[in-house]
Amino acid sequence: MRTRTFAFAAASGAALLAVAALPATARDARRSVAPALSAEGPVSAADLLGKVEGCSQISQGKYRTDAQAAATVPVCGKNGAVFWKADLDIVCDGRTSRACNRKTDPWFQPDTSFHQSDDQPLSAEKLPFVVVPSPGPIWNYASSGIKGGSVAAVIYRNKVVYAVVGDTGPSGITGEASYATAKALGMDPDPKTGGADSGVTYILFKGSEVHPIESHGAAVRLGNRLARRFVANN
Known part of the structure; x- marks a missing residue:
């Protein structure tokens, strides 16, 4: 054990000497990058937003944010998302609850495209989830490695909430998330008066899936790992 400790210390000393030999600007760059790649804590909204400033469009067209709006929203591709x-x-669709029912939401539907592990609809009041557009000529989410239960990072006003893909919506419209997502982001979650007119970023991680889909804790744990990987690889 002592020999191994000495070898490790010698190797560490050599690495430190190598860094010291670099020009000041190179040493500063090494110091600024290393903590971001090795940190185990949550990834900040700023770190994620810094990786999605541009857009390499993968959709065949653009989406509307509602039926009357112009089509201005492309789906963009990055490494891993x-x-x-x-x-x-x-x-508010899914399981009927105190906050989500036909009285509180005039557009209420008692089902979601993806179900809990007990085959019941998801609870929009309790579970942060996002809605993806149904497959169509603009884009098919499955072709990008996205499925029910995939992890999404939803960002608004420098706050990050991890959610799952829980429902599908119209094939030409995007920009929807559950009551619980909006509440976690600090928005008014009321289906009639709440939400946000703009400024929301949705990052969906390819090939990811939460088991069981209704476990928000599992989504947060997996989301943190995928977010760190996303920041490191883009």
């Missing part, structure tokens, strides 16, 4: 920037309309 897809993303778009839109509004956030409140979805």
Whole structure:
């Protein structure tokens, strides 16, 4: 054990000497990058937003944010994820609850495209989830490695909430998330009056899936790992 400790110390000393030999600007760059790549804590909204400033469009066209709006929202591709920037309309569909029912939401539907592990609809009041557009000529989410239960990072006003893909919506409209997502982001979650007109970023991680889909804790744990990987690889 002592020999191994000495070898490790010698190697560490050599690495420190190598860094010291670099020009000041190179040493500063090494110091600024290393903590971001090795940190185990949550990834900040600023770190994620810094990786989605431009757009390499992968959709065949653009989405509307509602039926009357112009089509202005492309789906963009990055290493390990897809993303778009839109509004956030409140979805209360799924299991009937105190906050989500036919009285509180005139557009209420008692089902979601993806179900809990007990085959019941998801709870929009309790579970942060996002809605993806149904497959169509603009884009098919499955072709990008996205499925029910995939992890999404939803960002608004420098706050990040991890959610799952929980429902599908119209094939030409995007920008929807559950009551619980809006509430976690600090928005008014009321289906009639809440949401946000703009400024919401949705990052969906390719090939990811939460088990069980209704476990928000699992989504947060996986989301943190995928977010760190996303920042490091883009």
